[in-house]
Amino acid sequence: MKRLSSSEIAIVAVLFNPDKGDIENICLLANDYKGVIVDNSATPSFPHKYLGQMKYICMKENKGIAVAHNTAIDIIIQEGFAKYIILIDQDSRLPDGYPLSIANEFIQIKELFPNLAALGPTVIQKETGEIYKSAIHPENYAESNFILKKDIIASGCCLSVEGLKATGLFDTSLFIDFVDTEWCYRAKSKGFIFGITPNVILKHKVGRDEIHIGKHIVSVSAPFRYYYQYRNFVILCARKYVPISFKINFGVKFLMRFFYFPFVISEGRTCWKNMVFGIKDGLKTIFKKIIS
DSSP states (O other): OOOOOGGGEEEEEEESSOOHHHHHHHHHHHTTOEEEEEEOSSSOOSOGGGOTTEEEEEOSSOOOHHHHHHHHHHHHHHHOOOSEEEEEETTOBOOTTHHHHHHHHHHHHHHHOTTEEEEEEEEEETTTOOBOOOSSSOOEEEETTEEEESOOOSTTOEEEHHHHHHHOOOOGGGOSTTHHHHHHHHHHTTTOEEEEEEEEEEEEOOSSEEEEETTEEEEEOOTTHHHHHHHHHHHHHTOTTSOHHHHHHHHHHHHHHHHHHHHHSTTHHHHHHHHHHHHHHHHHHHHHHHHO
16 A cells, blocks of 8 residues: 655645744644745734744735645645645644644545545644544545545645646635635536545634534624625526535525524624625626626
């Protein structure tokens, strides 16, 4: 069985106003792996003396996760040393040897499923240890080490350079929310598949807070995120390659949140206003494309 070396892997780490723990998290990778750190902060936040083998780019403003990812991936592809790219968020806490573990799982699974484009870890809530998974839909095991998914979150996932070249990079018009989802559906429309592995664990927190409703975990984001969530959902609903199941599932969730969030979460009214503005701007975007 082929095993990768660290020289065949590149790390893409995105920062935005990181705290000390976030910086230390990335520093642990810099000595062992090549890659690119893209900082969306207004001023440089990463100490250059700890860069190791990594390159560092400060954007000097928040240009969004898609621009940050694409900036780093473009550099990696141009340099041509990496076959696999690992995407890391600043608040994801990686166990020792994580990049090699997820990349080696990728190549093992790809031997059985040649059209594999991206592999994610099993994500657990870093504070409670709960596994993020659907309380409604059962896991679809294709193999003991591979669970098929319709889409996966970007943080901690392993992407093949081959798949990125075939599918294209991330959609910068979306800025932040559903950037990874849109890429997965676009790649799926080109014949690729995705999934997660139970053999690799990543500690991460989705959103700023959580509400527990029975077995459901509802992630609560910062208020400004609801503008992008609702705007981008409306935009994606107009795209033919985005599956009906996504449009229905998130349509129901977002409709319910539109009515109960103002009453049950902190800053609920601000979230609601951002939802309204997001819906309006999403519809404007669709109409502009129809007219043009």
